[in-house]
Amino acid sequence: MKKQSIHGGEARIGYILIAPFLIMFAVFKLYPMLYGIAVGFWDRNSEMKLMDTTFVGFDNYLAVLRNASFWEAFGHSVVYSVIYIAFLMAAGFIVAVLLNRKFTGRTAVRTCFYIPYVTNMIAVGIVFKYLLNPSRGPVNAIFRLFGADGPGWLSSPVMALPTAAVIAGWAALAFNVITCLAALQDIPTDMYEVADIEGAGFWQKIRYIVLPYLTPTLFMLLTITLINSFRNYTAIAGLTGGGPGTSSKVVSLLIYDDAFNFMKFSIASAEGVIFTLFIIIVNRLFTKARSVWESR
Amino acid sequence: MGKQMNVKKTVFTAVMWILALMMLYPFIMMIAISFRPSGQAYQPLFSPGIIHTLRNYNQVLGHPNFLDWYRNTVVTVVVTIMIRLVITLLAAYAFSRLRFKGKGVILAFLVATMMVPGETTMVPRYLYFREIGILNTLWSIVLPEASEVFYLILLIEFFRSIPGDFTEAATIDGAGHPTILLRIFIPLSGPAIATTVLFSFINIWNNYLDPYLFINNIETQLITPALQFFQEQGGANMPVQMAGSSLALIPVIILFVFTQKYFVQGVASSGIKG
Structure with a gap:
C-alpha cells in the first residue's frame, strides 16, 4: 500500500499544486453560484428576512416565470445580445481585414482602434451621454447641418437599447479585431499570390481564401462574444440606467433592482438562476450547431 | 497603372486615419471638455472664445475621498495580482505538466463555469460576502478575483508551448x-506573466459591478464606481465628470500604450486556442 511510485508522487504533487487555486475558486466563486440556487428556494423577500432560510419550494421560481417584467427584461437581454453580437462579429472582421493591409502608420492606427477596449464603461458612458445628447450633443449637430433632427439615441425608448449595444460593442471591438488579425496573418502568403495570378479580385479573395481560413476563428469568437454579451450590467447602467422607462432594462438590471431596491433577494436570486440556465442552454445549442456545421 | 495604385493607397491610408480619429474622438472630447467652464460644455471642439481652466480638475482632486479611491484601487490591483499569480502559476504547472486523476474533468468544469456571468450571481455573492463579513472591505474584490479561470488557461497554454527537452534535462539532473517550476518555467514565462499582470491591471481597474455591489462606504470605494459620485454631486456639470473620467482612464491608457505588445499577444493566444 505504501509504495511510492513515481506516478503516485507526481499525482500527489499535482493535487498539492492545484489546491490553492481550487480552494479559492470553490470558496469565493463556485459556492456563491450554488448558494444562489438555494436562496431561490428560501423566503428572503424583505429587508427583515435577509437571513431567512424558510423553505418555500419553487414559489420564487414560479413567481419569476409568471412575472411580465421578467419576460420584458428577458426580451431586452436577447435583443441586446443579438445586436451586440452582430455588430461585433461584422465590425471585428471588417476592421481586421482593413488593418491587415499595409499602409503608412498602421501600428499607430491599430493602437487607436485598441484604446477603447482598455477604458471603463462608466467613463465611456459619461462621454457618450454627452456626445449623443439629443438637443445639444455634437452628433445630432451633424444631423441638424443636413436639416434633420436626429434620433433621440439613449433617451429614445426605441433607440436606447440598440444604441447601448453598439456602444458596448465599440468598446469591446479590439478583442475581435486582434483575434481576427492573428488568424489573417496565419494565412500563407502564397495563397494570395496564386489568387493574384489567377486574377481574383478583392471580394473573391475574401470569399474563397479569407472566410474559409477564418471559419474556426470566427466560430470561437462567436462563442466568446455570446458569453460576453450577457455581461451587460455596466454598459446598460452607465449608458441608460435601463431607461427611458424600462425600455432598455435588461435582466441584470432587473436582478439588481429587485434585490437592492425592492429587497426581494430570493426573487432576484431565482431570476439569476433561471437566466443562467438560459445562457447554458443557448451555449449548448450553439456548440451543437457548431459541431453539425463542422462535420458537414 | 502605378499612379492609380498610388492614389488608391493614399485614399485608403487617409480613410484608415480618419477611422482611427473617430475611434479616439470620444476621448479627445472628454479631455477637451474637462478643461472648459461648465457654461461652454456643449460648444463645438474648435469654436472661438473657449476658455480653458483647471477648475474642474481642482474640484475632482479636491474631493475629500479622491485620493482614497486611487489608493484603494492601486492596493486592490497589486494585492490581487500577487495572489492571482502565485496560485495560478502553481495550478497551471500542475495542469500542463503533471499526470493525476481527474485533471481533465476538473479543467473542463472550470472552463464551463466561465460562461456564468457575474451579473446573474450578484445576489448570492452579496448575501454570502455579507455573511462571511467581507462586505465593505477590499477583500470582497481581492478574494473572488484571485482565482480567475481565464488566466489559468492563458498560463496553461503558455506552459504547454515550452519544449519538453528543457524539463527532461532538469529531471535527469535530479531536479524536483x-x-x-521556479528555475525553468517561471523565467521562461516572462511574456505570459506580463500579459497576466497587464490584463489583471486593466480588468480590476475598470471593474464596476463588484465594487459597486460590495462596497458601500465612500472612503473604501474604488475609482471606477466612484465616478458616479461626480455624476450625483456635479449634477449636470459635464466638465467635472469629464475631468474625473480622464483621471480614471489616463493611467490605464498610458500603461496600455507602452505595453501593447503583451496585450496583443495575450488576446491572440487566449483567442486562438479558445
Whole structure:
C-alpha cells in the first residue's frame, strides 16, 4: 500500500499544486453560484428576512416565470445580445481585414482602434451621454447641418437599447479585431499570390481564401462574444440606467433592482438562476450547431 | 497603372486615419471638455472664445475621498495580482505538466463555469460576502478575483508551448517539480506573466459591478464606481465628470500604450486556442 511510485508522487504533487487555486475558486466563486440556487428556494423577500432560510419550494421560481417584467427584461437581454453580437462579429472582421493591409502608420492606427477596449464603461458612458445628447450633443449637430433632427439615441425608448449595444460593442471591438488579425496573418502568403495570378479580385479573395481560413476563428469568437454579451450590467447602467422607462432594462438590471431596491433577494436570486440556465442552454445549442456545421 | 495604385493607397491610408480619429474622438472630447467652464460644455471642439481652466480638475482632486479611491484601487490591483499569480502559476504547472486523476474533468468544469456571468450571481455573492463579513472591505474584490479561470488557461497554454527537452534535462539532473517550476518555467514565462499582470491591471481597474455591489462606504470605494459620485454631486456639470473620467482612464491608457505588445499577444493566444 505504501509504495511510492513515481506516478503516485507526481499525482500527489499535482493535487498539492492545484489546491490553492481550487480552494479559492470553490470558496469565493463556485459556492456563491450554488448558494444562489438555494436562496431561490428560501423566503428572503424583505429587508427583515435577509437571513431567512424558510423553505418555500419553487414559489420564487414560479413567481419569476409568471412575472411580465421578467419576460420584458428577458426580451431586452436577447435583443441586446443579438445586436451586440452582430455588430461585433461584422465590425471585428471588417476592421481586421482593413488593418491587415499595409499602409503608412498602421501600428499607430491599430493602437487607436485598441484604446477603447482598455477604458471603463462608466467613463465611456459619461462621454457618450454627452456626445449623443439629443438637443445639444455634437452628433445630432451633424444631423441638424443636413436639416434633420436626429434620433433621440439613449433617451429614445426605441433607440436606447440598440444604441447601448453598439456602444458596448465599440468598446469591446479590439478583442475581435486582434483575434481576427492573428488568424489573417496565419494565412500563407502564397495563397494570395496564386489568387493574384489567377486574377481574383478583392471580394473573391475574401470569399474563397479569407472566410474559409477564418471559419474556426470566427466560430470561437462567436462563442466568446455570446458569453460576453450577457455581461451587460455596466454598459446598460452607465449608458441608460435601463431607461427611458424600462425600455432598455435588461435582466441584470432587473436582478439588481429587485434585490437592492425592492429587497426581494430570493426573487432576484431565482431570476439569476433561471437566466443562467438560459445562457447554458443557448451555449449548448450553439456548440451543437457548431459541431453539425463542422462535420458537414 | 502605378499612379492609380498610388492614389488608391493614399485614399485608403487617409480613410484608415480618419477611422482611427473617430475611434479616439470620444476621448479627445472628454479631455477637451474637462478643461472648459461648465457654461461652454456643449460648444463645438474648435469654436472661438473657449476658455480653458483647471477648475474642474481642482474640484475632482479636491474631493475629500479622491485620493482614497486611487489608493484603494492601486492596493486592490497589486494585492490581487500577487495572489492571482502565485496560485495560478502553481495550478497551471500542475495542469500542463503533471499526470493525476481527474485533471481533465476538473479543467473542463472550470472552463464551463466561465460562461456564468457575474451579473446573474450578484445576489448570492452579496448575501454570502455579507455573511462571511467581507462586505465593505477590499477583500470582497481581492478574494473572488484571485482565482480567475481565464488566466489559468492563458498560463496553461503558455506552459504547454515550452519544449519538453528543457524539463527532461532538469529531471535527469535530479531536479524536483518545485525547482523546475521556479528555475525553468517561471523565467521562461516572462511574456505570459506580463500579459497576466497587464490584463489583471486593466480588468480590476475598470471593474464596476463588484465594487459597486460590495462596497458601500465612500472612503473604501474604488475609482471606477466612484465616478458616479461626480455624476450625483456635479449634477449636470459635464466638465467635472469629464475631468474625473480622464483621471480614471489616463493611467490605464498610458500603461496600455507602452505595453501593447503583451496585450496583443495575450488576446491572440487566449483567442486562438479558445
